[in-house]
Amino acid sequence: MTAGRHFLQIPGPSNVPDRILRAMDYPTMDHRGPAFAEVGCKALKGMKSIFRTESRVVIYPSSGTGAWEAALVNTLSPGDTVLMYETGHFATLWKALAQKLGLNPVFIEGNWRAGADAAEIEERLRADKGREIRAVCVVHNETSTGAVTDVVAVRRAMDAAKHPALLMVDTISSLASVDYRHDEWGVDVTVAGSQKGLMLPPGLSFNAVSEKAMKLSESAGLKRSYWSWAEMAGPNDKGYFPYTPATNLLYGLNEAIDMLHEEGLDNVFARHRRHGAAARAAVGAWGLEVLCAKAEDRSPVLTAVMMPEGHSADNFRAVTLRNYDMSLGNGLSKVADRVFRIGHLGDFNDLMLIGTLAGVEMGLRDAGVPYRAGGVQAAMEVLGQMSDNARAAA
């Protein structure tokens, strides 16, 4: 069945809106000419408004993984200790990356069913009498589990421990979908990517960099060239880049920034919260369990759902793809085949959400997974109530 639009309901890449695809569908321009400077300045300045920062933003032609690497190589030296928290698969990958770069990651184990525990981080920092920990790294929205880490609490923990480590936050799947404030929350390096809340195809990644982190980069001992913030700074100040930028993706980025501000970032965040609540209502009505066990950590961006014992999540996803032309996210590493993930982020609305949940409900049926009908109905009720509340409040 191939008629109609594919439902791309993985937790990113998200559905790219026509406006953005069309903005990218223009001839590439001279990246050293005067017209480009306008594009570059708009992108760099616009991304500050999305990160909610006054300090420097760096844009790479790379996947989000590259921005993880950039955060580390610009600020740290070989053998440096970094404190990381195992919220799920992506936190684990980041840790592995740190190891490959010759760092010494200390990994706080987690059960993949909640965000990072700020109290535990505080404890580790207090115990670090020698101040060997150079950076605390957390994932804001863990894409593999659908759990959000309370970054404000982490910052508070660091302050309480009076620890000078840098705070680094991966917002790859949260930026522009979940409220985030680089400056206000005291983050040093924020890591982001283009293909989730920013509604772009993959291919751009970002660092937002505090003055403290920028200062540290002058003495950081890890080798770097492509990822070097210092090399970006000069050309960026005039809207240019030290090497050929991904021009057409920048066209799309500028359109995305416009779209986000047209809707209003707070409205964008509220929309995601509402869709998250509706998706979880559906899961509950089906009699299934949300992977994220801690209610207040549940993600507005995606919902990871545990399969009933003895049923294959991957088989269910294959059935759903075949019968309803919808892609769902798979369970990664530890939860492979035991979890599926519903993405409800980016350029998304109520009717797309209901279509998505209907695909899940009909797919459960087709795949012979035990479930109770009524999830879609439950989601519609939540959407209605939350609209009523919003209208009442307005």
Added chain:
Amino acid sequence: MTAGRHFLQIPGPSNVPDRILRAMDYPTMDHRGPAFAEVGCKALKGMKSIFRTESRVVIYPSSGTGAWEAALVNTLSPGDTVLMYETGHFATLWKALAQKLGLNPVFIEGNWRAGADAAEIEERLRADKGREIRAVCVVHNETSTGAVTDVVAVRRAMDAAKHPALLMVDTISSLASVDYRHDEWGVDVTVAGSQKGLMLPPGLSFNAVSEKAMKLSESAGLKRSYWSWAEMAGPNDKGYFPYTPATNLLYGLNEAIDMLHEEGLDNVFARHRRHGAAARAAVGAWGLEVLCAKAEDRSPVLTAVMMPEGHSADNFRAVTLRNYDMSLGNGLSKVADRVFRIGHLGDFNDLMLIGTLAGVEMGLRDAGVPYRAGGVQAAMEVLGQMSDNARAAA
């Protein structure tokens, strides 16, 4: 609320797939050059496969209304009598058009709740002893009501009455969505447009023309130039047109023809029937009434729904547009504000249908229209059962 895709669920124009928009997004070419001949030949030949005819197809740069006019001016003379059947708003418009052109339409009144009644047509033809009726004109799928006319039965009625009139059929909203066979069903002139089952933007219209009709056009007395079949014939035989064609829409048309054959016309028709059944199940579950009262005439393309007494269909539609970014069709003329129409045609799939029906169900709630919840659920059950049956049959 403007995030995500608009749901364009009027009964045409239908949602244009990306492949078609992208095929149109190419430089216009020389319409007298050799490359164009390939485009023109493919379009003209391809449309024969869609009309299921071996005789001539004519393509106009015009709306479907133009193809109505073309059907009449090529075959008839001033004052000619044509027998038409009031299936709804569009049949009535066609009648008005005939009058403006100086023809004498005899209009069989209908109640807008069924397709044309072949028995009544037969009766009128038998009564026409002088053979003054030159043409019988029916609308295959009446877009204003969601009622399908049984064209085979009409042909049979004409044959039974041994009447030599031409049979003209408007398939503007049925072609490439509902089974249709120009040759096998003995139709003389079929009228079609680009923006429904053909999944294109509006701007092209079509006539399929039997040899009998083509022959009659040599002596038909109505004046014509733009619509003249005779002028098309020569250039068309080599893939060209007598005046500048709508080149970029032809690019899209060729892509549409490919897409329809890739899916298979019979699969396309089955898909529309399944969606029609599911939509009607939803209407029934809501406790509302489908406008088309005759069960076997109900359209696979759209479902017109009667509003409960005292409630405004237009207000409901406005609420749905505002709250769910979905466009529904309005009630036209006689049924204005008393009916709304759900389009489920063209490039459409199960999850888009469920999203659409959810928009209706939530819109009914928001607009304060009395209804029972559960329409979406009922539709999902029909989709599931019909899939099971299809799989069992396969």
Added chain:
Amino acid sequence: MTAGRHFLQIPGPSNVPDRILRAMDYPTMDHRGPAFAEVGCKALKGMKSIFRTESRVVIYPSSGTGAWEAALVNTLSPGDTVLMYETGHFATLWKALAQKLGLNPVFIEGNWRAGADAAEIEERLRADKGREIRAVCVVHNETSTGAVTDVVAVRRAMDAAKHPALLMVDTISSLASVDYRHDEWGVDVTVAGSQKGLMLPPGLSFNAVSEKAMKLSESAGLKRSYWSWAEMAGPNDKGYFPYTPATNLLYGLNEAIDMLHEEGLDNVFARHRRHGAAARAAVGAWGLEVLCAKAEDRSPVLTAVMMPEGHSADNFRAVTLRNYDMSLGNGLSKVADRVFRIGHLGDFNDLMLIGTLAGVEMGLRDAGVPYRAGGVQAAMEVLGQMSDNARAAA
């Protein structure tokens, strides 16, 4: 040789700019919904600014030929006499169309080497004591010959003869490329199309209609429905259309109108004049003859070039297409194979012009046509001088 961009240098369709193609590459919308009204109003109002008229503009989903037909059927009655002037192929086609519609065209013969002669028109009008001539029809820019008719002189001639006939002008290949003023010049019906100066793909046509013509349409006896101005008027006043409009072409039209005003109509006209002068300098340098013999009538939009005796223009064009991937216009009817036409209109600039003229110069060589090298060089000199003059004047 297929790399790089095709040079579409026929005198229309012209090269469609990316902005316009991209504007059209958006989902079709509900043509009865509120968002459409904005599109429709902008298009209708915008076209007034292009025609330079305060009276009504009508937009058809059709080729330009349709707008010719519309001009006649809305204002005339069967058997009416119209005075037409044989400037070339397209004037002849318009005459043939008038005949097919049952009108009585009086055709002033021309030699295809100049615009219409206002003195001759005045003479005919003065001779028409019975005032039987209902309309004077001229082609502003005759696309088959590259000759411009002085519309102001024609109007003056009509006024001098005190003749009440309507003045109808075909601006299909001149509008938005050559200065034109519907109101100031006292034109009653202007006919236009989308695929030339408006830079759109073909598929839209236009009438600008004076109050006098609109008034006459109330009593005009020719039958009409699709082309009826009266039916357009009501819906148009709110931005809507009486039948489904060519929505995506309207998206493109609105972008085109914006682009024309961004550049400034006067600048657009000056650009075309400059390119016409440069093209003619090239023709002269090659030792070839421009078809339009009257210097002041030579078109800024296209240059028709006479082939040396004994050489086939069509063979030359085929060689040029094969060797340089450039389409040139062919000679039509009377001048078939004896003339080729270079289009230099629409979205066009100096370097595209030089590339075009280089294709002609190299094509002449490859096809064995006798010519002198240096046409491209001569064109470059004209471009330079005219730029110098423009800068000196500024």
Added chain:
Amino acid sequence: MTAGRHFLQIPGPSNVPDRILRAMDYPTMDHRGPAFAEVGCKALKGMKSIFRTESRVVIYPSSGTGAWEAALVNTLSPGDTVLMYETGHFATLWKALAQKLGLNPVFIEGNWRAGADAAEIEERLRADKGREIRAVCVVHNETSTGAVTDVVAVRRAMDAAKHPALLMVDTISSLASVDYRHDEWGVDVTVAGSQKGLMLPPGLSFNAVSEKAMKLSESAGLKRSYWSWAEMAGPNDKGYFPYTPATNLLYGLNEAIDMLHEEGLDNVFARHRRHGAAARAAVGAWGLEVLCAKAEDRSPVLTAVMMPEGHSADNFRAVTLRNYDMSLGNGLSKVADRVFRIGHLGDFNDLMLIGTLAGVEMGLRDAGVPYRAGGVQAAMEVLGQMSDNARAAA
């Protein structure tokens, strides 16, 4: 002056053809789903045919600079000596990059007016008795000067010296424009980017990797994660990537590969050689000097032109951009403001070249640079002669 198409005649990014932009203008897909595997396999396999290699190709979401870094970090260890050749700005940048990564580049000085001298390389290698040189790095087509290095000669020199160093070649501005054979020429690591001969927007880069290089990567001591070949290998074998790939650029890449094979790589190379010859003929006719002093090293991809003493190349480029909407390449570092570069690569044809050269010739005039007219004419003659020769040979 903004009408018509911009002439993007920098030596890359090159003009992206519509087919490629349109191929990219599709919804992003699930990079872990079955449909993606087809995209990924086609891209990876297709790039082998472009590199003319049977061994591994690696694709990065990054600029070409990233692929330079990848070549080094996968094969070398801290402090390793690499022999590099100063052909121009980009060779110098690569050297600087090697230093930043902690390598020890030995840089053979050059005068920026020729490709690398194989004899000098051989001499250095023979002198390296201790076999400390781990890699020889040359730039195939030096984009800053328009000089091509004879890679076959370099390989021969290495073989003659019996030196085991790796051979690394930067083909960023030559691949798919200039004949190149990774396997046949015995290259170990080839570096490439998307935005030149591959006709894509920037954002993808490539390594082609010999078995010897791949083997060495197992023990190479430089730290790496993003650039790691080892991590790519596993997922790549099934068409996937270890992190989110730049999906939409891959869509475009597959279209580019198809286009290159449709034209035929040898035809593509011949086309570039012909355009290079014509461009140099123009420069000669103008009385200007080509930067590349060694005739046999002159690039088919770009022509760098020396400005007459006392004239600013950047002022000339600014005039050309303003008056003719054409972007030319600037002189970089050592030759800043003294050289301008004409790109004639990628999706390019004869008429675009003549338009380009006309822009230069008219720009020289407008900027008051001393020159002789006739460069465009000279280029046309070369194009004609080379076509004649090609036809005679065929």
